[in-house]
Amino acid sequence: MAINRKLKDDLIRYFFLVTAMISIIALGLIMVYLFLEGLPLFKTVTVSDFLFGRFWYPTADPGEFGIMPLIVASLAVTLLSSCIAIPLGVMTAVYLAEIAGPKTRSMFKPMVELLAALPSVVIGFFGMVVVAPFLQDNFDLATGLNMFNAALMLAFMSVPTICSVSEDAIYAVPRELKEASLALGATHWETIRRVVLPASLSGVSTAIILGMSRAIGETMVVLMVAGGAAMVPTSIFSAIRPMPSSIAAEMAEAPFRSDHYHALFAIGVVLFLFTLVFNIIASHIAEKHKQVGAATL
């Protein structure tokens, strides 16, 4: 009987091992392919011309492959959308977890989560036909398709992620921590600020990074509302062209294995490295502020 149990245990273990290996190998292969298709570009263009060049004319003869404006655009729009989404997301999470009654919470939480399920093309369309003309008329702009519009739409997409994940983290703060704080005479607000938020910092920062990763990688929205001008933005109302929108707009018609094709994959590599850095920072913060027990606060 004992052998039988051991065998069963081993089988289950191997089953999970194989499943995990399949997904890791698949991811690894995608990464290898990304690099294999991206690196041949550097036979014709130097890495510094690619990263710091200011002009993107991939189909001209000879082509120019400078993605500096694209990188700056991606970082700027992600930063701007984070400035909008982080306060909104985290404050909504605090409200839902700490202040709202159980009835309100059970009603609003699924609603916020449902927002995350909105297809990005719908949000992009909304930005294009509603928000762009509104910005154009009310701020007297040449065009409503700009960084601010894109940042608003991206914030709209990352708020549900930030809110939902932070809410779970805040809700999971041990009850005795709050009780101890209140027992010492702290008010509800002081408890939230000094006890609950620091205790859930690891989860909240993971939420923020997840939201930012979504914003930097999001393609459809920036393709539709960011304007698409490959210039380094000079104001928040500049039209911009982030990296994902270049890839999406041009991949379909770039001749297979041409310099242009390789350049688009090389942009993909840059984008991948950015997201990787984001995730490393996130896991670093999460590790540093890990809440092991009540004693660590």
Add this chain to the structure above:
Amino acid sequence: MKKISAFLFAMLLMAGVAQAQSIRIDGSTTVLPAMQKIVEAYMKANPGVNITVSGGGSGNGIKAIIDGTTDIAMSSREMKPKEFDAAKEKGRVVKPVEIAMDALAPIVNPANPVTSLTAEQLQGIYAGKIKNWKEVGGDDKEIVVISRDTSSGTYEAWQELIMKDQKVTPAALLQASSGAVLQVVSKNKYAIAYDGYAYVNNTVKALKVNGVQGGEKSVADKSYPVSRPLFIILPESASADAKKFVDFIMDPAKGQKIIAEVGYFPVKK
């Protein structure tokens, strides 16, 4: 039982394909929508014929006809001397046939007072030298320049017909599709864009170029400057089936009629 019948069905299918006359067409994505409609009509009229159409771009289509990997190529530009040489080197004689004309229209918002621009003005606007509508007879407002992304065939045609050796300014707003271009221009009073005539509708206003309104007549007599011929290219040794199909395309009552319906200008009436 199910498996056996599926197998038999597959065999039948394969036998059918082997018997059917088959023509491969590859090339320009500009010609593609018209070609698909024509092929549909042709296959309906000739049930035994099997035609596959794919759009890999003009360059790829011409390359395929030179290499002999396709029967008919579609192209939205003339063949270059280099390409004729390459064909000759492989011992193939290829023949371009003009099947239609395509025209690009500069478009603005219907509320814009400007109705006509010269080709030089268009070039200046797209190169970023003319920045205000005032300079070309409009309101004192910044021009919002809208372009297609650099990979599109429409962009390529605009580059060739209007921009020549100039580059489109990096400040131009790039839109990924013809539909998006229309959407943006219809929402922005001070935007200018260009699109194939087939796409232009009443939400935007097509400008005259050099004082000439684009249309069937001005395109046919070449007085409208932003137009270009569309070609199919086939080898001289093309099969009788392929030649019969070309006759169908050139037939004013059949292929040419479909070309007009899709929004291009027919070359035979």
